[in-house]
Amino acid sequence: MKSKSFFKNNDAVAISLGFILTFAITVIVFTALIISFYSLTQYMEKSAMRENFKMIGGGLSAKITAVDTLVNFTNSNSGIVNMLEYEFSLPESVAGKTYTVNITNSPYRIIFEADNGARVVSLFNTSANFIPVHIYSASENFAIKYNQSSSSLYIEEQ
Amino acid sequence: MKEITKNQDAQFMLLAGFIIAIGLVITTIILNSIIFEVNLAIGGGNELSKYDIINLVQLTKDEFRSAYANRSIDDFNRQLNNFNGNLSKLYALHGEGVNISWETSNWNSNRYANLTENGLQGGKTNWTVIETVRNSTIRVNVTNPGSFQINISNSAAGSWTVTPGYNFTASVTNVTPPYSISFINGASTSGNYSITGNTTYGKNFTRARDYVLNGSIGFFMSRIRTNLTIPITVPW
Numbered sequence: 001m002k003s004k005s006f007f008k009n010n011d012a013v014a015i016s017l018g019f020i021l022t023f024a025i026t027v028i029v030f031t032a033l034i035i036s037f038y039s040l041t042q043y044m045e046k047s048a049m050r051e052n053f054k055m056i057g058g059g060l061s062a063k064i065t066a067v068d069t070l071v072n073f074t075n076s077n078s079g080i081v082n083m084l085e086y087e088f089s090l091p092e093s094v095a096g097k098t099y100t101v102n103i104t105n106s107p108y109r110i111i112f113e114a115d116n117g118a119r120v121v122s123l124f125n126t127s128a129n130f131i132p133v134h135i136y137s138a139s140e141n142f143a144i145k146y147n148q149s150s151s152s153l154y155i156e157e158q
Numbered sequence: 159m160k161e162i163t164k165n166q167d168a169q170f171m172l173l174a175g176f177i178i179a180i181g182l183v184i185t186t187i188i189l190n191s192i193i194f195e196v197n198l199a200i201g202g203g204n205e206l207s208k209y210d211i212i213n214l215v216q217l218t219k220d221e222f223r224s225a226y227a228n229r230s231i232d233d234f235n236r237q238l239n240n241f242n243g244n245l246s247k248l249y250a251l252h253g254e255g256v257n258i259s260w261e262t263s264n265w266n267s268n269r270y271a272n273l274t275e276n277g278l279q280g281g282k283t284n285w286t287v288i289e290t291v292r293n294s295t296i297r298v299n300v301t302n303p304g305s306f307q308i309n310i311s312n313s314a315a316g317s318w319t320v321t322p323g324y325n326f327t328a329s330v331t332n333v334t335p336p337y338s339i340s341f342i343n344g345a346s347t348s349g350n351y352s353i354t355g356n357t358t359y360g361k362n363f364t365r366a367r368d369y370v371l372n373g374s375i376g377f378f379m380s381r382i383r384t385n386l387t388i389p390i391t392v393p394w
Contacts, residue, residue: 040190044194045197048194051194066208069208069212070208070212070384073208074388077388078276078278078388079388081384081386082374082386082387085383088381095196095197
């Protein structure tokens with residue numbers, strides 16, 4: 001068949017074949033749409049978790065730094081910290097999934113990890129010694145405290 | 159074929175199809191952000207302002223020093239009681255609890271501060287009290303004379319080191335200004351001092367210290383509980 005005649009040819013396939021083709025195409029497009037929507041949901045879930053972890057991490061490092069500043073200020077005034085507690089809460093789950101927070105002291109990092117592979121690292125710094133801790137989101141309330149006798153900051157579950 | 163291209167009966171259908179397509183795109187975008195928002199789980203809450211507490215400590219220090227100027231323990235206690243009451247009310251308006259307590263045992267039993275930088279036994283033992291002095295009068299009362307010395311020095315024009323006895327008062331005349339006044343071996347003794355004079359910039363100054371009083375500052379918010387004890391030297 002010459003190309004000219006192919007472009008000018010207005011005869012189509014049989015109605016039954018046309019129906020099958022249309023149906024098949026519809027099914028394929030619909031399936032592709034559903035699959036892409038599902039993966040989009042998954043992607044959104046992960047990126048929402050990452051955003052969340054970044055926010056929680058930023059907040060947590062600001063809290064640790066605030067406590068550290070107060071300790072530092074008191075020490076520089078030759079004072080004693082009789083009690084210093086800063087409570088904070090972590091959401092039990094983010095995007096419907098629980099997660100763990102690993103706070104390390106060399107280097108100073110807050111590492112968030114969830115089962116679906118979402119992982120975010122936030123940085124912080126303290127001048128007082130910080131005792132590393134691994135916390136699980138299942139218990140929601142925690143407090144940053146200071147121990148005067150060992151001059152160290154630690155996180156305790158409430 | 160010609161009829162098909164010229165047939166305009168279905169233009170509303172086409173328009174409807176187009177609108178539906180745009181509608182779908184918009185719905186998808188909105189849905190996306192809804193899914194994202196639903197997944198967010200950050201809650202608000204009262205945050206600690208560390209500057210609030212630092213400010214509070216500074217206020218307390220100033221009040222201690224101002225109250226000490228009354229020269230009687232009863233008046234000192236009265237002024238601080240007032241201060242504590244008013245401060246609690248002010249902070250309560252912001253939803254913060256504040257409590258100041260103090261103890262004056264050192265003052266009560268005339269236990270003078272160490273002659274270190276911060277007035278405590280473990281403080282810096284060799285330290286400079288003031289620099290760029292033009293003229294000054296030094297009065298020191300040392301409880302345990304011996305190794306404690308006062309060094310008045312001008313790096314270009316020599317220095318004068320004196321070992322004060324129990325009561326020592328002198329106007330510095332034998333060192334060319336500007337000079338600095340330093341305490342050496344301050345940890346070896348306790349005592350009180352008062353240095354007055356003026357600097358090369360023409361400003362009058364007073365450096366004096368009698369006692370170290372302890373002030374405890376309690377600060378409470380919904381999520382924060384803190385209690386700090388700060389040694390406060392008076393009158394300076």
